[in-house]
Amino acid sequence: MSKEKIKKMRDIPFERLLASGTAMCAGCGALEALHQIYDILGKNTVFVNAAGCMTLLSVYPFTPFRGSWLYTSMASAPAAAQGIRDALDILIEKKRIKPKDNMQVVVLAGDGSSYGMGLSAASAAIERNLDFIYICYDNEGYGNTGQQYSDATPHAARTSTSKSLTGFQYYKKDIFAIWAAHKPAYAATIIGSDPLDLAKKVEKAKNMKGAKLILALSPCPTGWTFHSNETVKIGKLAVETGIWPLKEYADGKIVHTKIPRERKPVEEYLKIQGRFKHLFEPQRNDKLIAEIQNEVDKYWGHYNH
Amino acid sequence: MKRKLLTGNAAAAWGARLANVDYVPAFPITPQTEIIETLAGWFDEGALKGRFVTLDSEHSMVTAAASAAVTGVRVFSATSSQGLLYASEMLYAVSGYRVPWVLVNVSRGLSSPVTLEADHNDIFALRDSGFLQLHASTCQEALDMVLMAYQIAEDVRVRLPVIVNIDGFYLSFTREPVEIPDENKAREFIGEFDAHNISFRANVPLSHASAVLQGSIYSYFRYEHHLAAIQAISVFNESAEKFEKMFNRSYALIESYMADGADYVFIMIGSFATKAKEAVDMLREAGSLTGLLRLRMFRPFPEEEMKKLLKGKKAAAVIDQNLAPGKGGVIYTETAAALCNEKEAPFLISYIGGLGGRDITAEEFYEIEKEMRKAAETKKPPMARLLFSEAELEAVRKLQGIAGVEKKNEQRKN
Numbered sequence: 001m002s003k004e005k006i007k008k009m010r011d012i013p014f015e016r017l018l019a020s021g022t023a024m025c026a027g028c029g030a031l032e033a034l035h036q037i038y039d040i041l042g043k044n045t046v047f048v049n050a051a052g053c054m055t056l057l058s059v060y061p062f063t064p065f066r067g068s069w070l071y072t073s074m075a076s077a078p079a080a081a082q083g084i085r086d087a088l089d090i091l092i093e094k095k096r097i098k099p100k101d102n103m104q105v106v107v108l109a110g111d112g113s114s115y116g117m118g119l120s121a122a123s124a125a126i127e128r129n130l131d132f133i134y135i136c137y138d139n140e141g142y143g144n145t146g147q148q149y150s151d152a153t154p155h156a157a158r159t160s161t162s163k164s165l166t167g168f169q170y171y172k173k174d175i176f177a178i179w180a181a182h183k184p185a186y187a188a189t190i191i192g193s194d195p196l197d198l199a200k201k202v203e204k205a206k207n208m209k210g211a212k213l214i215l216a217l218s219p220c221p222t223g224w225t226f227h228s229n230e231t232v233k234i235g236k237l238a239v240e241t242g243i244w245p246l247k248e249y250a251d252g253k254i255v256h257t258k259i260p261r262e263r264k265p266v267e268e269y270l271k272i273q274g275r276f277k278h279l280f281e282p283q284r285n286d287k288l289i290a291e292i293q294n295e296v297d298k299y300w301g302h303y304n305h
Numbered sequence: 306m307k308r309k310l311l312t313g314n315a316a317a318a319w320g321a322r323l324a325n326v327d328y329v330p331a332f333p334i335t336p337q338t339e340i341i342e343t344l345a346g347w348f349d350e351g352a353l354k355g356r357f358v359t360l361d362s363e364h365s366m367v368t369a370a371a372s373a374a375v376t377g378v379r380v381f382s383a384t385s386s387q388g389l390l391y392a393s394e395m396l397y398a399v400s401g402y403r404v405p406w407v408l409v410n411v412s413r414g415l416s417s418p419v420t421l422e423a424d425h426n427d428i429f430a431l432r433d434s435g436f437l438q439l440h441a442s443t444c445q446e447a448l449d450m451v452l453m454a455y456q457i458a459e460d461v462r463v464r465l466p467v468i469v470n471i472d473g474f475y476l477s478f479t480r481e482p483v484e485i486p487d488e489n490k491a492r493e494f495i496g497e498f499d500a501h502n503i504s505f506r507a508n509v510p511l512s513h514a515s516a517v518l519q520g521s522i523y524s525y526f527r528y529e530h531h532l533a534a535i536q537a538i539s540v541f542n543e544s545a546e547k548f549e550k551m552f553n554r555s556y557a558l559i560e561s562y563m564a565d566g567a568d569y570v571f572i573m574i575g576s577f578a579t580k581a582k583e584a585v586d587m588l589r590e591a592g593s594l595t596g597l598l599r600l601r602m603f604r605p606f607p608e609e610e611m612k613k614l615l616k617g618k619k620a621a622a623v624i625d626q627n628l629a630p631g632k633g634g635v636i637y638t639e640t641a642a643a644l645c646n647e648k649e650a651p652f653l654i655s656y657i658g659g660l661g662g663r664d665i666t667a668e669e670f671y672e673i674e675k676e677m678r679k680a681a682e683t684k685k686p687p688m689a690r691l692l693f694s695e696a697e698l699e700a701v702r703k704l705q706g707i708a709g710v711e712k713k714n715e716q717r718k719n
Contacts, residue, residue, distance in 0.1 A: 044507040048372070058515040060522055068505050069512040070375060072368055073398055079365030083330065083372030084505060086356050090327050090378050094354065097377075101506040121368075124361035 003207040004200065006040075012199045015039045019064035023056040027228025029219035029235060030054065030137035032192035034108075037135060037214065040202045043067040045104045046084055050077035050118055052110030053144040054137065068103065075117040077107045078125035081132040104133065104206065111138040111152035114215075115175050126182040126211040133205050133212045136175070139220035147223035147275075151175075154243075155295065156288045158275045159223075165278050166288060171295070176215055180249040185210025188248040188257075191217050193235030197246050197257055204248075217244045225274020237269040242296045256303060263300065266293045306490075306552075311483040313476030314339035316444040317383065317409045317469065319483070320451025322347055323491035324407070327355035327378035327498070330369040332362060335421050336473040337385040337411040344381070363392035370406055371399030371466070375513055377500035379455070380406035385473060386413035386427045393431060399466065400435030401530060402514055404503055405458030406466045407451060408436070412575065413473040414661040422662025423473040425575065425627040428603075429635045435530055437467040437537050438604040442560075442578045444481040447471045449554060450601075452486070455495050456544045462536040464501070470603075474662060475576040486552050494551055534605045541602055558607040561614055563589060564596030568619040569677040570651075571597045571670065572640060577626060577659050584670030595674050600636070608643045615644065618651035620677035620686070626659040633657065633689050652680045658692035665692065 006012055018038045024031040030053060038045075043066035049055055051074035058069045072080040085105045091097040109118055114136040122134065141147040141159050148161040151173040162168040179187045185208045188201040198216075205212040219235050221228040238244035239258060243266060246258040267289055270276040279285045311319065318340045321329070329348070331341040341357075348357040355378070360366040363384050374380045384392060389410050396408075410431075414424040428438065439454055441447040447469070454467040471477060486494075505511060517523045538558065545556045560578070563585050564570050571581045578599040588595040598614055598621075600607070615621055625634025632638065637655040644650040656673060658665045669692055680686040705711060 043510070046505045055516055058512045060512075060515045060517045063510075063512040063515065065512065066510060067507075068510050069515065070372060070505075071514040071516065072372070073364075073394055076365050076368035076395060079330075079360055079368040080372035082358065082360065082365075083328075083369035083374075084376045086328055086330075086358060086369070087373035087376030087378045088505070090355050090373075091376070094327070097506060101508075103505060103507050120361045121365045124365065128358070 004203050006196070006199045006203050009196050012195060013039045017043060017066055022064050023059065024053065025222050025228070027221040027231040028053070029192055029231050030139060030216065032231060033137060033190065033198065033216040033218060034135070036192060036195055036198050037202050040199055041104060041106065041133070041206055045106050046070065047106050047108045048072060048077045048080045048084065050074050050107070050109035050113035052113060053139070054108050054110065055144070074113050076121050077109050077113065077118060078121040078130070078132070078134065081105045081107050082125055082128070082130055085131055105131070107132060107134040109134070109136055110143065111136060111140060112142045112150045114138070115151035115173050119178075123182060126179065126184045129185070129210045131209050131211075133214060135214045135216065137216050137218040139218040139223055140172070141223050143220050143223045147220070155292055156276065156279060158278055165285075167275070167278060176213070176247070176249070179213045180254060182211075183252065184249070185212050186248065186250050187213035187215070189215045189217070189244065189246055191235045191239060191244060191246065193232045194239060194246065194258070201248060201257070223275070226272060230272065234269070234272065237264065240264045241266045241269045242300050243269055245299065259303070263296070266296055306487050307485050308482055309485055310480045311444055312339065312478055312480050313441070313444045313447045313471045314411065314478070315343055316448040316483050317451055317471060318343035319485055320448040321381040321407070322353060323452060323486060323488060324379065324381065324455045324495055325492055326353065326381040328370075328373045328380045329357045330366045330373070330380070330382055331357065331359050332366045332384065332388060334363070334385045334388040336413060336477040337383045337388070337409070339477070340383040340409060340411070363388040364395055367392040367395040367399060367408070370408070371395070371402050371404065374404040374406040374466070375402055375503055375505065377498070377504035379498040382406070383409040383411065385411040386415060389427045390415065390430060393434065396431055396434045396436060401526065403464050403530070403533070404466070405455070405464055407454045407458060408466065408468045409451065410468050410470050411473045411477045412470055420661040421473065423475055423626070424660045424662070428468065428470045429627050431468065432604060432635065435465065435534070436604065437463075437465055437534060437602070438470060439467060439602055440470045440574045440600060441476065442576050442599060444476060444479065445483045445554070447476060448483055448485070449548065449552070449556065452491060452494060453541070453544050453548055453556070457537055457540050459499065460540045461501065463533050463540055465530070465533055465537070470575065472576040490551055494547065537605050538602075538607055556601060558602045558610050559614055560599040560601055562597040562599065564598050564614060566594065567596035568594040568681070569674060570595065570615070570618055570621045571673065572600070572621055572623040572636060573597065574600045574603065574636060575626065577624070577665055580665055580667075581624070581670060584667050587667065588671065588674055593674055606639055606643070611640060611643045612647055615651055616647070617649050619681035620652040620654065622654045622656055622673045622677050624656045624658055624665065624673070628657050628660060637689070652684070652686040654680060654686045655689035656692060657689070
């Protein structure tokens with residue numbers, strides 16, 4: 001029998017384990033995902049945090065977590081996960097704590113850390129098959145410092161360090177593929193606006209040993225410039241346009257958990273975000289819009305046989 | 306107890322073994338690597354129980370070390386030079402975790418130019434990191450200081466990580482006879498690891514190293530850290546007393562060699578102090594009242610002890626094996642600060658020497674002694690000196706000549 005219990009929406013636990021009243025922005029897509037993830041992981045977790053927006057969840061002497069938390073640095077959260085995992089294993093082996101005192105070790109890092117500075121530490125942790133879950137909340141820029149472009153910023157997006165009419169000139173790094181190339185136990189992309197897909201994947205990761213990535217695209221009202229009540233809508237459009245493929249890697253295979261058969265034009269996703277406004281105003285930039293559409297079509301071309 | 310010929314590296318590793326460490330996160334770097342190789346071997350053969358893991362960098366290594374200490378195990382690690390600096394962000398960060406563990410630094414000069422040989426710019430770059438610092442000058446001390454470091458770090462009044470410093474090559478690769486304490490006695494000396502109120506356990510939530518948003522909360526924690534570090538002075542003395550009773554070797558915060566009743570003293574740190582001892586012996590034979598003060602603890606800085614030991618001396622020469630460009634020697638600066646309100650303070654003269662493993666010769670010590678005497682007589686201490694001989698300059702010029710450096714400079718000008 002499979003260990004997975006979540007099949008339908010009604011199977012998803014709704015504990016609200018993560019307390020409200022944090023310093024996150026209204027409509028934060030990362031917090032939206034984290035609320036749901038935490039309900040599934042439960043309180044016997046220690047979150048190892050890398051510098052980023054979520055660092056402000058735990059501000060002395062308060063925390064929204066029922067379990068534990070350790071702040072580390074921008075580059076080395078996976079190394080802290082190693083230290084904690086090893087120490088818990090040692091303590092259990094030496095019978096200095098009971099097996100019931102054990103905890104799930106969870107890295108919580110943004111794209112700035114995960115796609116860039118923290119990649120060496122993450123790569124090494126996966127290579128050692130460290131038993132941990134790595135949550136990357138990806139808001140496609142250095143959000144906490146005011147949305148400068150990062151390695152996760154998509155093509156043509158305007159950020160506070162790519163303000164020209166053509167926006168960010170490079171393309172988003174494929175961190176999922178980088179993780180998959182390491183052959184981890186598991187890797188999945190999720191989004192807060194698809195609770196069932198999210199819940200199934202987080203539950204799967206929770207029940208596996210080894211290195212597991214949960215990569216959450218995190219619509220960011222302040223960084224992407226949209227109204228805070230549109231987070232869910234933008235999340236859904238990211239999936240429906242094919243811009244954010246929902247997929248998982250396990251046993252050497254990548255499987256798409258949701259294939260948008262009739263993909264909406266990327267324009268629908270782009271035009272409601274301030275960071276892409278320059279593609280439509282004052283003049284429509286058909287060339288750039290086509291470039292973005294082309295990238296998405298090219299991606300799905302591999303999978304639509 | 307057994308007596309063995311050990312390198313400084315092996316002695317430091319023995320210290321960790323006798324402390325019965327649970328966890329060693331590691332990363333290789335010359336001249337430290339022998340320490341982690343030795344420990345890895347002991348974990349493999351079962352002499353040590355727990356885990357040895359190689360991380361992707363010293364930055365990660367220090368993060369893993371401190372996180373394991375927060376979880377509640379006894380941790381040891383080692384690094385050197387560029388590795389220490391690569392880890393420095395985390396060294397500053399994790400000293401604020403307020404959990405005990407021990408890191409050995411094998412001193413090596415910093416780039417650029419890149420070198421493998423010893424000086425103290427690496428360890429002094431971390432002087433304000435919040436780690437305590439103990440400095441060994443012999444292989445025996447390398448072992449003993451690691452043991453004492455655990456006791457000091459784990460003391461409830463301190464609860465701070467400690468760096469034990471040994472010099473690259475001069476200690477790391479030099480074999481000396483070392484008395485290895487009996488395992489059971491060493492364990493009795495250190496005791497079982499006690500995590501106190503910091504550990505990660507299911508159903509015992511702990512938020513550690515959380516952000517603060519106010520200067521007053523930040524200041525509160527930083528002041529606590531500082532006050533705990535200062536406690537390490539008396540804790541060191543208590544630990545040394547216990548150590549002497551159990552192992553019959555006596556360690557003071559500042560080693561005083563023939564300094565009692567001396568008019569002139571050398572002030573040093575690390576293995577080169579043994580060269581100064583030899584010079585002191587010769588000077589004494591020639592009738593000069595010269596001695597040596599060697600700092601064993603550098604953080605916290607044993608200020609009161611230093612004032613007491615320097616009281617009434619005519620002149621003191623601080624020989625720094627480090628250089629803060631644009632300022633000078635670190636130990637000189639700190640010693641001068643300690644003395645600034647003292648009435649019977651000696652003239653203080655600054656010397657920089659021994660950079661990148663450069664020798665400090667007996668003749669240089671004799672020359673320094675002459676300058677101390679002259680300073681006391683004329684009441685005019687000389688300017689800071691950079692030790693470098695004409696022969697050395699000639700040798701450098703010769704090398705440059707072989708490489709055609711001068712010629713290239715000429716060509717560039719034309």
